[in-house]
Amino acid sequence: MTLDDLARRVSAARAATEARGETFYPGASRVHLASFPPKERWDDWVELDSRAWPRRVERRYLLVPTTCFNCESACGLLAYVDRESLQIRKFEGNPEHPGSRGRNCAKGPATLNQVTDPDRILYPLKRAGRRGEGRWERVGWDEALDDLAGRIRKAIVERRQGEIMYHVGRPGEDGFTERVLANWGVDGHNTHTNICSAAARAGYELWCGIDRPSPDHANAKVILLVSAHLESGHYFNPHAQRIMEGKQQGAKLIVLDSRLSNTATHADVWAAPIPGSEAAIFLAIANHLVRHRLHDREFVRRWWNWQQYLEAEHPELPPTFASFESVLASLWESYTFDFAAAESGVAAAVLEEIAAAVGGAGTRLATHTWRSAASGNLGGWQVARTLFLLNALLGAVATPGGTYPNAWNKFVPRPIHLPRHPEHWNELTWPQEYPLATYELSFLLPHLLKDGRGKLDVYFTRVYNPVWTNPDGFSWIEALTDERLVGLHAALTPTWNETAYFADYVLPMGHGAERHDIHSYETHDAQWLGFRQPVLRAARERLGEPVRDSRDTNPGEVWEENDFWLELTWRIDPDGSLGIRKFAESVARPGERLSVDEYYRYIFEHSVPGLPERAAAEGLEPLAFMRRYGAFEIAREIGPLHEREVPPAELEDVAEDRHGRVYTRAPKPASPNLVPVGLPDPDGEGRRAAGVRVDGKVLAGFPTPSGRLELWSATLASWGWRELALPAYVRSHVHPQSLGPDRFCLISTFRLPVHIHTRSANAKWLDEIAHSNPLWIHPADAARLGIETGDLVRIETDIGHFVDKAWVTEGIRPGVVACSHHMGRWKLGDQAGQPVRAGQAGQSGQTDQIGQPGQRQLMATVALGHSGSRWTMRRRAGVAPYASSDPDSARIWWTDVGVHQNLTFPVHPDPVSGMHCWHQAVRVRKAGPDDRYGEIAADTARAHEIYREWLATTRPASRHSPDGTRRPHWLIRPLRPSREAYRLPRSGPAAPAPVAGGQADRQE
C-alpha cells in the first residue's frame, strides 16, 4: 500500500465516522503509522499511552536522539522522554541517521531495560576485603579519582609508564580514550581486538593498508559472505538492510558457514565447509577466474604491485606485465575444484557454481568476512586475504556494488587537542614475538605477567570482561588476584560482570543513553558522523534547565567516560608541571578544565565539513544541531579514492622510488578523510607518501608501502614469512588431519543475535528470547555417540571440560559441533558472603540494591574451587523470580542461563596476526552420572604449557626484523609510539638480508 493509499483510507474513515455523527479521532500523532515522527515535532510528540488502553490517554514526549551502544554498528536511537515525568519511556529508531535509517535490531530498544535495570551499579564502589572476596563499600568519585590520579602520577614521574594499562572491550567511540593515554605519554592502550577481528584485519591490511572492508551490498550483483552477517556482527543492522535491498534487486547471496545460521537460511547458495578450509575454496575460485581470463586485466595491471613481486620472486623474467601474466596463470593452478572439495568437504560442483557466480559479478562483487572463519583458525587471516583476492582480481574495489576499504567510508574528525606519541614501548601488549600482529596480544596478558615480563600498577578494564569473554578465564582470575602482578584494578562498567568481582574499584559508567561519544562506521559508500548523548541531560537542556554534567540526570552517580578521563587527567597533573594538564584544558577559558560541551563543540564547529553550514541553515549552532538530530551525513558516493589525481599543490619537492611510489614535503591536505588514510613510511628524507604513479599520473593510491594493492607482501617476506607473502592457504589447527578420529572441531565463536557480550544480562526482553546455548551436533554424530536432544554432554578440551545440553540438528556439518559464546554468565553470589552496600535509590527510581552483586536475570550463582592449578566451577542455582523496582523481575520464568565454555579454552595465538584462534579440538561424550549441567573444570598449568607451545611457532622481531625495529612502522597500531620506541632494545642476531623491492630499503 502506498502512502497515498493510506491517506485516502484515512480520509474515507473520517468521512464515514463523521457521517455517523461521531467525532473522528485522527490518531495521537496525526501522522499515519507508516511514518516516523516528523523532526519538526520532536519537541512535542503525542502518542496514546498503551498502558491506559482501552482508554484513550495521550502522552506528550520530547524525542531526543542518541546512538545505540549495544554493538559496534552505532545505529541511531530516538529516546521518547515523557514531558511530564522526564523519564525515558521507550527507544525507537532515529530516521535522521544515515547508517541505520530509523531501523534497529532487538538490542536497540532494549537499551531501556539497561537504563531501568534494578541490579545495575549506581555508585562508585571500593573493595572492602581481599580482592575477589566480594565485600564492597560505597565511595565518592573524588576519593576514587584522587587515589587513581596519585598512583598514575607516581608511575609517570618514576618512569614506570609501562605499568599503566587501559583495556577496552566495546569502545563505541572513535579514539577519545586512546588519545587520553597518549596525552599521558603512556603506551598502555589494550583492546579486545585479538579475540575478535585481528585475523580478518590482517588479511585486509596486507592488501590495501586499511584493515576493514566496506561492501556496497545494496548495489551488488553477488554478495559473498563468510559470516553470519545478516544477523550479527559489525554493522550488521545497517548492512542487513542493504543486503536485503541488494537481494530485492536480484543480487545472489552466497554464504559460507559450517553452521546453518539465520544468514545462511536467506542465502541462494549455502556451503558448509570444513572449518578453516575457506581459503582453499577462494584460491580455487581465483584459479578459475584467471584460467578463464574472467579477471579485470587492466585493473590488475594498474593497481597490483606485480612489479615488486616479479623483482623479488622472478628476477630472471623481464619486468613486464606480460611476464607477470604468464606467472599469474600458474600461481594457484594446484588449487583445483577437486583439491578444494577434498579440503573443504563441499562438492566440486557446488564450488564451480559459486565460482561461476563470482566470475559473473564483475565489478559488482560485495564480499565480507569479519570474525567467523578468520577468527577461528590458525592462518585465519588468509581467509580474508584470499577473499579480497577475488575483489582484487575482478576490479571490484571501490566500485558500485563492490567492496571499499573501510576508511573511505567513515570520518574521523580532528579533536581539540592532538595527542603526542608515547616514548616507550609496552612489551605486555606488543611482545617481540608478534611484530606483525594486527592489534595488541591482549588475551596473553596473564601469561606474560606470569612469565615475569612486567607488572601493572594501575589496570583499567572498561566495558570489558576478560574473565568471561576471553579464553582461559581462570588464568585471568589468577593474575587479577595476585597483587604482585596487578597493583590496582579499576573496572569501568555499567553492569556487574565476572571481571569486576576482581577489581579494587567498580566505577559505574553510562549506557548508550547516558554518555557522549562520536563515531562513524562503514555502513555504505558514504561518510557520516553519529553523536551519542545523555538523553535526559539533552532533554532538560532543551527545556532550558541548566545541567552540570551527566551525573545530574543519570541514575545514582552513574557518570560518563569523557568527563571521567578529563577529570582524571586534570588531577594527574594539577599544576601542569608534567605537560599533561594542557590536554585537558579549555581553549576558550585557559586555566579551566575542558568541558565535554567544549570538546564536542570544537569538533562540530571546526572539523566536520558542511556541518556548520547545515546547522546555520536551521538557525542552530553545530553542537545544538547534533544534539537535536544525532547524526550528520558528510558526503555520499565517495567512490574510488585511489584514482584521485594528486593536485600539483600537494606535490612539492617530490621523490619517487623505482616502483612509482611518490613522496612529498607538501603538507597533508586539509581534508584527510577525503584521501586514503594511513601512515606509509616516509622515504628516509622526511617526505611523506603522497601517491603512486600510474600510467604517468600521480594518483592517491592505497596506504600500503607500494601505494598499490599488495598481492605480494614485502612486509611478510622481509619479516620472516616469505612463504606466506602471496595469498595462501594455511591448514587450520582443527583440520581433520590434525584432529584425529575421535575429536570434533568446536565452533565457539557464533553470537546469538539478541545478546550483547556482557551488558545484556539484565536486558529482560532479550533474556526472555534467548537464555541457553546448547551444543549443536549433527544427527549422524549424535547417533554414533548415543546422544539425543536435551541429553547432557561432556565436552573435553585440551585443558578441561564443560557440561552442556545437546541439540541434535542437521544445521551443522558432521564432524563439527558448535556452541554460542553468548551465554553462561555467572556470579559468585553467596560465596562472597557479604552484601553490597550500594546506597540509596537513584534518581531514576531504582531501589537500593542489598544483596550479592550480579545481574540476577541471566547470571547463574556458582561456586569456584581450586587446588593448585586445577579449577572447578559448580552451579549452585540458575535464575529465579525476585522482587525489585521492576515488577517484571518477579515474572522471570526461565531458570537456564547457558554454559560458560570459554573457561575451558587454552590460548591459541596465531604467529602472524596474533589472533586467538578460537576453534577447539574437543572430545564429546554423553555425560556421566557425576557430571552436572554447567559444570566446568580447567587446568591453568596446562593452559600455560599450551601458550608456550604456540609461542614457539612465532618468528620474533629480535631474529627477523630487517631493520632493527620491533614492527613495520606502516602497519596500523593504536597509540603509535615515537620512532625511537620502535627500535629493538638491543642488537639481536644478524638481521637477514633485505628482500629486493621490499620495504626494508625504504625505512629510515
Ligand code: SF4
Ligand atoms: S545493530 Fe542493533 S545492537 Fe547494533 S547498534 Fe544497531 S540497534 Fe544497536
